[in-house]
Amino acid sequence: MLDRWHGIAAWFDSRLVEQLDTLGPGCPTRLREAIGYSLLAPGKRFRPVLCLMACEAVGGSLDDSLPGAMALEMMHGYSLIHDDLPAMDDDDLRRGRPTCHVRFDEATAILAGDALQPLAFQTLLDSNLSPEVIRESARILARAVGAEGMVGGQMDDLLAEKRDTSVLSVEERTEWLRSIHRRKTGALIQASVELGGVAGGASPQVRQALSEYGRAIGISFQIADDLLDAEGTSEKTGKKTGKDSARGKLTYPAVFGIESSREQARSWINDAIASIQCLGNRNEPLVWLANYILERTH
Amino acid sequence: MLDRWHGIAAWFDSRLVEQLDTLGPGCPTRLREAIGYSLLAPGKRFRPVLCLMACEAVGGSLDDSLPGAMALEMMHGYSLIHDDLPAMDDDDLRRGRPTCHVRFDEATAILAGDALQPLAFQTLLDSNLSPEVIRESARILARAVGAEGMVGGQMDDLLAEKRDTSVLSVEERTEWLRSIHRRKTGALIQASVELGGVAGGASPQVRQALSEYGRAIGISFQIADDLLDAEGTSEKTGKKTGKDSARGKLTYPAVFGIESSREQARSWINDAIASIQCLGNRNEPLVWLANYILERTH
Secondary structure (H helix, E strand, O other): OHHHHHHHHHHHHHHHHHHHHOOOOOOOHHHHHHHHHHHOOOOOOHHHHHHHHHHHHOOOOHHHHHHHHHHHHHHHHHHHHHHOOOOOOOOOEEOOEEOHHHHOOHHHHHHHHHHHHHHHHHHHHOOOOOHHHHHHHHHHHHHHHOOOOHHHHHHHHHHHHHOOHHHOOHHHHHHHHHHHHHHHHHHHHHHHHHHHHHHOOOOHHHHHHHHHHHHHHHHHHHHHHHHHHHHOOHHHHOOOOOHHHHOOOOOHHHHHOHHHHHHHHHHHHHHHHHHOHHHHHHHHHHHHHHHHHHHOOO | OHHHHHHHHHHHHHHHHHHHHOOOOOOOHHHHHHHHHHHOOOOOOHHHHHHHHHHHHOOOOHHHHHHHHHHHHHHHHHHHHHHOOOOOOOOOEEOOEEOHHHHOOHHHHHHHHHHHHHHHHHHHHOOOOOHHHHHHHHHHHHHHHOOOOHHHHHHHHHHHHHOOHHHOOHHHHHHHHHHHHHHHHHHHHHHHHHHHHHHOOOOHHHHHHHHHHHHHHHHHHHHHHHHHHHHOOHHHHOOOOOHHHHOOOOOHHHHHOHHHHHHHHHHHHHHHHHHOHHHHHHHHHHHHHHHHHHHOOO
């Protein structure tokens, strides 16, 4: 199944290169380079593969969900570029390479992120999907990355660093942590599954099941990320590790400890898998994907 | 007619406040404040009023073009916040008030801009316009603000500051200047007129006429802006003036001189007015608006 993932990711990458090539001469060379540098950097392509596999799981084709998958990766790419900025998380290493503002400069990095957002919408809007699928997909995407989703989560994550969370009760810290992660990372992962479902023509019931699956794997994905940061090495993750605790960030290992965090990740993965029983045998790639997230925590 | 403009702008502002109020509890208070601070700052609301008046000029209602008008102002607001950042134009005064990153901080300003982009699309996508009008409007908007439009123009504008333009011929400098302005300011102004036409159900011929009108007033708007910066005071413009020449920016007055710049602005306005003769009497507000731009240059 890992081979299948890699195969889909490689196919997706070549389609993504073609999509970037459609940018006309009005796009400055430097901007095009910065967008390509960040977007095409080596990566797992977790969100687009999730979208493509979810679409297949409900009977759609990879081509049906390609516009949504590209839009998701563009949104993810923009968020990484902006999150790494000096005024934000101030990271200089990403996917094993200098971050966009280090390789280019801050202004170029801000603009590359700013350009990726409308490019994501454009990719969906220009596609040959039906107007209803386009509208529904774009709505899901806009909400997931907006002030109540990804950007809101990033804002609260930055505020949490400045807040003395030690005065909060365990319940309050847990609620705060979950609320941040649900928006900062979870919303786009959940949207990835939902976009696959919409593109594949899923029924309302199946869409609901996919939505619950997406929510649950989104949370466990973030727990796994926190665990990797606490335990991993930069060789393994391609970015600096141990930074979260150095900055006093609110993370699962910090609030619950390593073992309890692992248990929670497992519990969410079990919930995710239970949610998609209604898909029958077709759910296998999504079950495998959920378990793969869990493996990262060990 | 100025009263009519102010009346529409006041109505628009109250609708915009209502739209921001739809942001749910997932949006952090600080982010909501920064968005409101920038978006609702006193301003002429040139782009939304242009969109609303264009819609009326083709027989549509203000309500038809309200979602597009709000989306345009949100995109304009995001672009101002990001353009003012220290890594970009580094401005601390905007619309007579401290800029967003001065009043809040850089991270909040970046995120407020990042949140306004999907909010603009969401405003269009959630509206009760027909799926075809929504799709077409969102496509026009995405293209206008993207890598080949507004963001591309801003990138080249920043690069122009670092480039020794004195080695270029007059023709090369003129071409470079026009290309930057067409994208940086012109694209969104042109899109404002086009969105009004689409929302009002204009025929392809009328849409083409509006598009030419929008292109021409976009160029003269930028010339007027350059002239204001060269001649105006910050009391009049609400922002620092004389900055362009201090930074060696490529501007119309710098390339052509004050008088020739004024003549070019007039010539574009004449072209704009000629483009919309096909609208008959209904074109009056748009004719007035075009002439109003020209008055700013004196």
